[in-house]
Amino acid sequence: xxxxxxxxxxxxxxxxxxxxxxxxxxxxxxxxxxxxxxxxxxxxxxxxxxxxxxxxxxxxxxxxxxxxxxxxxxxxxxxxxxxxxxxxxxxxxxxxxxxxxxxxxxxxxxxxxxxxxxxxxxxxxxxxxxxxxxxxxxxxxxxxxxxxxxxxxxxxxxxxxxxxxxxxxxxxxxxxxxxxxxxxxxxxxxxxxxxxxxxxxxxxxxxxxxxxxxxxxxxxxxxxxxxxxxxxxxxxxxxxxxxxxxxxxxxxxxxxxxxxxxxxxxxxxxxxxxxxxxxxxxxxxxxxxxxxxxxxxxxxxxxxxxxxxxxxxxxxxxxxxxxxxxxxxxxxxxxxxxxxxxxxxxxxxxxxxxxxxxxxxxxxxxxxxxxxxxxxxxxxxxxxxxxxxxxxxxxxxxxxxxxxxxxxxxxxxxxxxxxxxxxxxxxxxxxxxxxxxxxx
Amino acid sequence: xxxxxxxxxxxxxxxxxxxxxxxxxxxxxxxxxxxxxxxxxxxxxxxxxxxxxxxxxxxxxxxxxxxxxxxxxxxxxxxxxxxxxxxxxxxxxxxxxxxxxxxxxxxxxxxxxxxxxxxxxxxxxxxxxxxxxxxxxxxxxxxxxxxxxxxxxxxxxxxxxxxxxxxxxxxxxxxxxxxxxxxxxxxxxxxxxxxxxxx
Ligand SMILES: Nc1ncnc2c1ncn2[C@@H]1O[C@H](COP(=O)(O)OP(=O)(O)OP(=O)(O)O)[C@@H](O)[C@H]1O
Ligand SMILES: [Mg+2]
Ligand SMILES: [Zn+2]
Numbered sequence: 169x170x171x172x173x174x175x176x177x178x179x180x181x182x183x184x185x186x187x188x189x190x191x192x193x194x195x196x197x198x199x200x201x202x203x204x205x206x207x208x209x210x211x212x213x214x215x216x217x218x219x220x221x222x223x224x225x226x227x228x229x230x231x232x233x234x235x236x237x238x239x240x241x242x243x244x245x246x247x248x249x250x251x252x253x254x255x256x257x258x259x260x261x262x263x264x265x266x267x268x269x270x271x272x273x274x275x276x277x278x279x280x281x282x283x284x285x286x287x288x289x290x291x292x293x294x295x296x297x298x299x300x301x302x303x304x305x306x307x308x309x310x311x312x313x314x315x316x317x318x319x320x321x322x323x324x325x326x327x328x329x330x331x332x333x334x335x336x337x338x339x340x341x342x343x344x345x346x347x348x349x350x351x352x353x354x355x356x357x358x359x360x361x362x363x364x365x366x367x368x369x370x371x372x373x374x375x376x377x378x379x380x381x382x383x384x385x386x387x388x389x390x391x392x393x394x395x396x397x398x399x400x401x402x403x404x405x406x407x408x409x410x411x412x413x414x415x416x417x418x419x420x421x422x423x424x425x426x427x428x429x430x431x432x433x434x435x436x437x438x439x440x441x442x443x444x445x446x447x448x449x450x451x452x453x454x455x456x457x458x459x460x461x462x463x464x465x466x467x468x469x470x471x472x473x474x475x476x477x478x479x480x481x482x483x484x485x486x487x488x489x490x491x492x493x494x495x496x497x498x499x500x501x502x503x504x505x506x507x508x509x510x511x512x513x514x515x516x517x518x519x520x521x522x523x524x525x526x527x528x529x530x531x532x533x534x535x536x537x538x539x540x541x542x543x544x545x546x547x548x549x550x551x552x553x554x555x556x557x558x559x560x561x562x563x564x565x566x567x568x569x570x571x572x573x574x575x576x577x578x579x580x581x582x583x584x585x586x587x588x589x590x591x592x593x594x595x596x597x598x599x600x601x602x603x604x605x606x607x608x
Numbered sequence: 609x610x611x612x613x614x615x616x617x618x619x620x621x622x623x624x625x626x627x628x629x630x631x632x633x634x635x636x637x638x639x640x641x642x643x644x645x646x647x648x649x650x651x652x653x654x655x656x657x658x659x660x661x662x663x664x665x666x667x668x669x670x671x672x673x674x675x676x677x678x679x680x681x682x683x684x685x686x687x688x689x690x691x692x693x694x695x696x697x698x699x700x701x702x703x704x705x706x707x708x709x710x711x712x713x714x715x716x717x718x719x720x721x722x723x724x725x726x727x728x729x730x731x732x733x734x735x736x737x738x739x740x741x742x743x744x745x746x747x748x749x750x751x752x753x754x755x756x757x758x759x760x761x762x763x764x765x766x767x768x769x770x771x772x773x774x775x776x777x778x779x780x781x782x783x784x785x786x787x788x789x790x791x792x793x794x795x796x797x798x799x800x801x802x803x804x805x806x807x
Contacts, residue, residue, distance in 0.1 A: 275791070314796025324754055332720035383718060383725055386762035390754060397800075 169244035169281065169547045170577035171211065178233035179255070180206035187604050191243075193573070193594025196581045197607060202600045204581040208284060208554045211579065214240045214251055215282040215550075216306075217261065217273060226257040242280050245547055249279055277313065281549035283539040285532055285556055292534055293511055293518050293527040300509035307409075307538050308401050311545060315401055322394045326500050329387040334498040336380045388487045395503045396480035399433065402504065406431045412537035417513075419571050420529050420536075420564050427513050427530055434506035435486030438478040528559045536571070548576035556580070557587040565589050614640070663695075666737070668713035668730050670695045678710060685709045689737065690747040691763065693717050693756065701749060709747070712737065717755040718762060726762060734763075738770055745773040 170191040176182045181203045196204045209219050209228070219228060229236045236255040242248065253276070254262040263273045270276060291299045308315040410429055417427035486502045494501050511518040511534075513526050522530060542549045551572060557565050557580075569589035572578050581599075582588045596607035610618065614636060622632035639647050663669070664676035671677070678684055678698070688709030690701055698711050714729040737743060748763055750756035764774045 272791070278792075312796060313792040314800060317793045317797055321754055328720050328754065328758070332725075335720065335723075379726065382765065383720075383762060385765060386718065386758045387720075389761045390758050 169242055169550065171240055171280070171550055171579075172243050172248075173239070173241040174207065174211060175237075175239040176207075176210055177237040178230040179210050179236040179238055180228060180230060182206065182602060183230065185602075185604055187597070189577070189579075190595060191577050193578045193580065193592055195588055195592070195594055195596045195607075196579065196599050196604070197585050197588070197596060198583065198599030200583055203602065204583070204599050205286070205554050207599070207604070208286065208552050208579065208581060210238050211240070211280075211550065211552060212282055212284045213255075214238055214253060215277075215280045217253075217277065220284055220286050220288060224257065225255050225261075228255055229257055240280060251276060251279060274316075278310075281310070281542060281547065282552055283535055283542065283549050284552040284554065285535040286554040287559075289531040289535060290527060292531045293522065297508040300511070301504070301507065303534060303538075304402050304405055304509060305398075307541070308405055310538075310542060311405075312401075315398070318394060318397050318401070322391075322398050322504065325387065325390045325394055326503065326505050329384075329391055330498070330500050332380075332384060332387055333494050333500065336384065337495045337498045339376065339380065384491070388484060391500070391503055392480045392483040392487065395483055396476055398504045399479050399483070399507070400476050402507070403431060406509065409537050409541055412540045413533050416536035416540070416571070417530060417533035420532060420560075420568050421526075422563055422567055424526075425513050427511070427518075427533055429534075430510045430512070432508040432510050433504075435483060435490075435502050438482045525559060525561060525564070529564060532556060532568070539575070551575045551578045553578065553580045555582065557582055557589070558584070566591070663713075666733075667711045668695075668715060668733070669698050669711055683708070686742050687744045688747065689734075689743050689745075690749050691734065692749050693751055693759075697749065697751075709745075714750070714759070717750055717759040719755045729759075731763070731766070735766075738767070738772055743772055745775065748774060748776045 171189045173189060174185075174187045176185040178184075185207075187207070196207060198204050205221075209221060212218075212220055213228070219225075222228070235257075238251075238253045238255065240251045242251065250264075250266050252264040252267075253273075256262065261273045263270045263276045265276060265279065292303055305315065305319050309319065406429060413429050414426055417425050421427075483502065490501045500506075511530060513522045513530060516522070518527060518530050539549060539551055553572070556568070560568065565587070566589050569592040573591060578592075578594070580588060580592060580594075585596075598605050598607045617639070618629075618632045618636045621627055621635050622629055624632075627635070639650070660672055661670050662672070662674070664671040664674075664679055666675055666679045669676040669678065671679075673680075685708050689712050690707060690709055691712045691714060692698055692701065693714055693716055695713055698713060701707055701711070712730070712734050714731065714734075716724055716729055718724060718726060718729070738746075746763070746767060748760040750759045760776055764776075767774055
């Protein structure tokens with residue numbers, strides 16, 4: 169698919185802007201602070217209803233204006249589409265598709281697909297594990313929207329369970345003291361009856377502890393059930409993403425590296441045909457394709473097989489082992505919210521070792537891999553490369569230009585025209601003074 | 609902001625569930641414009657519920673007496689109890705018309721964020737009802753959300769040793785809707801949870 173038009177009203181620095189676009193390469197050139205990234209951001213917003221730079225919508229509305237409007241016309245294999253979004257910070261956005269209002273804004277997701285690389289993506293390599301988990305989860309949702317619900321359910325369960333661990337930890341330490349000083353068996357029994365607690369064989373002392381343990385058991389079930397679903401999704405995603413990351417890094421770097429990705433769970437995964445959970449088995453436990461029970465064809469549906477259930481059991485087991493530590497610290501120590509997507513360049517971890525240009529190339533490789541993956545799922549997404557060239561050496565710039573030249577549509581921004589390889593000039597626009605004009 | 613008494617009414621109305629500030633204003637001015645008799649009837653009804661409606665000592669449903677209409681009805685099957693979160697859920701299940709068992713209202717669901725644990729719910733009362741062996745099946749009809757699910761799991765684990773059969777209504781696609789109108793998230797999850805049609 170590709171964009172044929174982008175029109176903005178009161179979006180970021182633009183009072184109004186209207187840009188006609190074509191398939192192929194478009195470059196947006198202009199000095200710092202003139203509004204190139206604002207255009208890239210607007211396109212990304214149409215695809216995701218969010219910004220890659222800020223968490224809230226308020227900064228997207230031009231200072232002094234009340235709302236912003238973004239319009240995008242799209243040509244795709246499924247026909248043409250016109251998307252209009254009224255960005256109302258603090259209130260619900262209004263979205264129209266082909267002039268028909270949509271009951272829910274999020275129904276627009278997926279109509280335009282983009283992959284955006286921006287300087288902020290350096291955090292994918294240098295930032296906290298949370299950045300990399302978000303990268304995986306965003307891609308999961310883009311490929312299968314149901315993961316939006318899995319993800320938000322999981323986040324809520326973690327918050328519920330954390331609240332429980334905090335209050336349980338506090339109560340257990342208090343309860344311990346009471347039991348030690350007073351300790352009449354009768355009062356302890358009445359606590360048990362009032363709380364309706366299941367008898368538990370778990371660690372902990374007295375009925376108060378077993379009541380708490382029973383409530384935790386119930387939340388462990390939820391965490392393991394939804395967590396296993398999220399984990400299964402991430403594992404199969406990493407499996408299909410890995411070759412694309414390796415290929416993209418090799419292409420950009422000129423066969424340096426190689427780059428690698430590996431999913432590191434916070435607990436031992438069951439190894440198919442291997443030792444039971446609780447053993448020392450680690451890593452993503454899915455070397456090659458042999459561990460994929462569903463085979464190709466069922467990508468994204470593999471929790472249907474036995475694997476989802478195995479993961480759930482392993483996670484439950486890990487939760488039981490972690491419980492004393494969790495109670496002590498009042499945090500959820502096991503689950504996909506503690507996992508890591510490990511990145512390597514050559515033999516070394518990227519984080520803390522890779523050079524600036526290497527880190528940049530690896531972040532770019534992750535985005536290009538996402539692009540390739542979405543492309544194999546269906547239509548070509550729109551590829552947006554914001555300021556990508558400035559940090560790359562000449563060889564990497566040229567190889568990147570060759571690599572993306574085959575995309576249906578690429579939108580490239582640069583502050584210095586000479587940074588853009590000649591092969592990738594395409595149709596050029598000058599961005600400055602609040603306007604966008606066709607360049608030479 | 610309005611004069612004291614009007615603002616007072618708007619504030620009180622605004623505290624009701626589902627009524628925002630705008631809605632509270634509309635209701636307040638509607639009442640002002642309406643026949644004073646209507647307002648008097650509403651006030652009387654409000655007073656009456658607060659004075660007369662109690663909660664059934666057996667099941668926790670709303671009741672006008674010590675026990676609710678359903679607990680007092682000898683035709684209702686005492687061997688099945690349907691566990692729900694709120695009295696309004698009793699009304700919802702009653703709409704099926706085919707359910708002939710009894711109810712137990714928990715008064716909420718387990719939600720640590722809100723400080724609600726099993727002790728805050730009517731679980732001890734439920735266990736008391738199970739003690740004499742009359743009840744053979746428990747239907748856990750807590751809400752199909754995370755808190756409802758956790759509460760159902762908690763109860764299932766708690767009740768397992770008693771030997772009472774525990775069931776939970778299936779959830780998935782809302783019935784009565786066309787497949788094409790189900791949103792992608794709901795539909796996606798329903799597909800994920802698909803089951804074998806054993807014929
Ligand atoms: N809500 C807003 N209202 C008005 N102006 C804004 C708003 N948000 C951002 N701007 C302005 O937009 C400009 C930044 O634009 P943008 O990030 O697109 O620059 P750029 O062309 O990408 O620059 P660089 O080459 O440095 O990356 C800044 O001058 C900023 O003050
Ligand atoms: Mg910029
Ligand atoms: Zn009753």
